[in-house]
């Protein structure tokens with residue numbers, strides 16, 4: 001039994017292979033049985049239809065192929081009904097006679113026919129595709145006959161009075177009438193009638209026409225009133241089905257069940273008796289043949305699959321496959337392939353991410369270490385630069401709000417555009433001076449020493465300490481310092497008009513620097529030095545008094561700067577043994593010899609500055625003849641030779657101030673005495689210059705009774721501003737100009 005079945009299956013399989021290879025037809029799958037003709041002229045003849053006994057399912061599906069025509073014509077069974085198309089979906093097209101009814105001008109019928117068609121039991125007229133159509137201008141017509149188990153009759157009237165009432169494509173009663181028919185119709189007859197036998201419309205229409213026609217095959221046009229006369233047949237769609245039972249009934253007798261193919265299904269048609277067969281989804285072919293339904297390769301036809309990338313055909317269906325590196329459904333739902341969800345991709349991205357994270361961490365570590373090193377270095381510099389010492393000193397002294405503060409390096413870097421060359425305003429042996437703009441809009445000059453050695457650090461701290469104690473309008477104010485850099489930085493207020501040295505030695509500037517201005521500058525500078533010597537506590541010796549260290553602001557107010565060489569002189573000592581420091585040309589010869597620093601050293605240097613002011617010459621210049629190289633000695637020798645006016649600056653010499661020039665020259669001479677003891681004190685120098693400067697101002701106001709003072713000044717008996725107690729204990733500078741009083745340590 002089992003063997004038997006196996007043999008049968010084998011046979012079927014062999015048959016199928018043979019059939020599919022030998023009978024290959026339109027659409028790549030076999031339509032007819034093996035060794036059967038599947039085509040008659042232009043009409044394909046699929047099984048269950050066939051032209052010979054073996055080839056059709058039963059006699060009902062017999063098709064006559066009359067080959068005397070070219071191309072051959074197919075006819076239904078042994079009738080004269082021509083078939084033009086057979087579809088496996090259950091339809092076929094027939095050509096059917098049209099009914100005509102024609103009249104002569106006097107109203108007599110000249111021609112008519114009443115065509116009819118009886119369809120075999122397995123065929124019914126398709127009620128959706130066909131329409132009963134009547135054409136004519138004086139007609140009414142009926143279609144009638146049999147549906148399953150009953151009769152039917154439908155009428156339609158087409159009328160018109162004028163030819164121009166008719167419109168193309170419109171079939172709604174004017175010259176053309178169309179109506180549906182019911183389902184299950186198998187017998188059709190058409191009868192035409194006329195109301196007035198075309199007497200009224202005969203001149204443009206003398207026939208009426210009626211027919212069941214495939215709706216899409218007929219489109220009304222007014223010309224059809226006459227052109228249809230020459231048409232014999234029009235096509236009509238009929239439905240076909242197998243048997244007269246339902247699918248369930250048919251399946252009871254498998255040997256007569258028509259859906260022979262695997263992957264085929266049975267379904268009930270909309271129309272008529274019986275059942276039909278259909279290939280399952282994903283298959284195509286002829287379901288009525290064994291193995292007739294074949295797999296569709298959906299991948300070959302893009303309209304059949306929704307795959308984005310690669311399509312893989314499967315039996316009865318297809319799969320959307322994603323290429324390598326892609327993953328996902330990529331499927332019929334159109335979700336698509338998603339790049340790289342594959343294990344390899346995940347692994348690769350994971351490793352890459354890991355590396356990136358590691359690198360970031362390494363970078364962070366590197367910069368963090370670098371930052372810490374920088375912080376450590378800054379701290380080291382801070383300590384090295386005496387930061388603690390300074391901090392301690394600053395805090396120990398009663399700190400006032402405008403006292404020096406400690407800047408940080410970043411602040412100053414920003415202020416000087418990272419110490420850009422364009423910001424340099426001065427350069428010398430001491431280092432470099434930059435112009436800087438602080439974030440609070442203050443303009444400052446920032447002094448950066450050239451190199452550091454422990455001695456200089458001490459000197460530097462010294463300057464900070466000294467300057468932080470001085471708050472005088474004629475001293476360049478120290479705003480603060482910066483210690484967390486390799487080289488300590490000092491931040492001063494910015495004095496915008498250059499040094500006295502420049503003003504003396506630049507020809508145009510020297511011309512503008514009048515005697516009055518020079519006198520004022522000298523008085524102011526002397527005042528500061530006097531203050532440093534006697535007023536500040538402990539006293540301060542500047543040690544580097546020179547014209548280059550006296551700055552001028554816009555109103556030519558003197559600002560003494562560069563206290564780098566200053567030393568605080570302890571109160572109990574008047575002399576201090578130190579290394580010789582200062583600038584040649586200004587150096588006190590006694591100090592050079594003895595290394596004994598006294599306040600008189602500053603007096604000597606100031607004397608040189610006075611000579612500079614008087615002569616407009618440099619303190620030391622190798623451009624001059626040998627005896628003139630040192631300005632101080634040259635000046636003294638000219639004085640001795642009574643040739644003062646030859647050496648004085650032409651810019652200041654005039655009749656009115658001869659006396660003053662002589663007085664100041666004499667003062668300078670006294671300052672330059674070789675023996676420090678012989679030199680006047682700075683306070684005395686300051687008072688004399690101040691007196692001269694003041695009297696000059698007063699003399700310009702004729703009402704002021706200052707002549708006696710002038711006299712006493714000329715007699716070198718200087719006692720202005722005595723507070724009336726004889727031996728004055730305090731000396732007041734003009735309080736309208738200077739806002740402080742100096743405690744006196746007693747004139748010498």
Ligand SMILES: *[C@@H]1O[C@H](CO)[C@@H](O)[C@H](O)[C@H]1NC(C)=O
Pocket residue numbers: 041042071
């Ligand atoms: C039949 O097919 C031929 C060629 O395939 C074509 O020229 C001819 O018009 C067709 N005839 C009909 C009636 O479809």
Ligand SMILES: *[C@@H]1O[C@H](CO)[C@@H](O)[C@H](O)[C@H]1NC(C)=O
Pocket residue numbers: 064066067068
């Ligand atoms: C084919 O058609 C011709 C002409 O219509 C007819 O004479 C002949 O008998 C037909 N042959 C068959 C087999 O029906």
Ligand SMILES: *[C@@H]1O[C@H](CO)[C@@H](O)[C@H](O)[C@H]1NC(C)=O
Pocket residue numbers: 059078
């Ligand atoms: C057509 O075939 C039927 C039987 O199927 C037969 O009764 C009928 O006489 C035949 N008619 C012609 C014209 O051959």
Ligand SMILES: *[C@@H]1O[C@H](CO)[C@@H](O)[C@H](O)[C@H]1NC(C)=O
Pocket residue numbers: 042043044084085086087
């Ligand atoms: C038959 O009808 C079907 C469906 O209307 C159509 O696709 C096919 O081309 C037709 N075949 C011929 C030969 O006219």
Ligand SMILES: *[C@@H]1O[C@H](CO)[C@@H](O)[C@H](O)[C@H]1NC(C)=O
Pocket residue numbers: 102103104105110204206226
């Ligand atoms: C009907 O009219 C057409 C022209 O429209 C003419 O050729 C034909 O002979 C007429 N028929 C009769 C019966 O008068």
Ligand SMILES: *[C@@H]1O[C@H](CO)[C@@H](O)[C@H](O)[C@H]1NC(C)=O
Pocket residue numbers: 104105106108
């Ligand atoms: C009507 O006309 C036809 C020819 O067109 C003619 O044979 C017939 O006798 C006419 N009848 C009458 C009543 O005139």
Ligand SMILES: *[C@@H]1O[C@H](CO)[C@@H](O)[C@H](O)[C@H]1NC(C)=O
Pocket residue numbers: 127128180181182183270271
């Ligand atoms: C044709 O018949 C079906 C029932 O078989 C019906 O549902 C459908 O409406 C009919 N179509 C027309 C155009 O009458």
Ligand SMILES: *[C@@H]1O[C@H](CO)[C@@H](O)[C@H](O)[C@H]1NC(C)=O
Pocket residue numbers: 218219220221223224227228231234
């Ligand atoms: C109806 O008239 C149009 C236009 O002249 C023509 O193309 C068409 O073939 C006619 N219809 C029939 C069935 O003769």
Ligand SMILES: *[C@@H]1O[C@H](CO)[C@@H](O)[C@H](O)[C@H]1NC(C)=O
Pocket residue numbers: 058059060121122241242243244
């Ligand atoms: C042929 O098939 C039709 C419809 O399936 C059926 O009604 C008829 O009885 C069958 N005739 C024969 C001889 O099998």
Ligand SMILES: *[C@@H]1O[C@H](CO)[C@@H](O)[C@H](O)[C@H]1NC(C)=O
Pocket residue numbers: 244245
């Ligand atoms: C189907 O056809 C057979 C004869 O071919 C008949 O005996 C039977 O009654 C029919 N069934 C129906 C539902 O029409």
Ligand SMILES: *[C@@H]1O[C@H](CO)[C@@H](O)[C@H](O)[C@H]1NC(C)=O
Pocket residue numbers: 253255256
């Ligand atoms: C099944 O159908 C075949 C052929 O159509 C027939 O010979 C047989 O008697 C049927 N069997 C039954 C049980 O109806």
Ligand SMILES: *[C@@H]1O[C@H](CO)[C@@H](O)[C@H](O)[C@H]1NC(C)=O
Pocket residue numbers: 091126127128129183237239270271
């Ligand atoms: C009529 O034909 C159409 C296709 O042309 C088909 O879809 C339909 O099922 C057929 N039958 C009926 C009753 O509509």
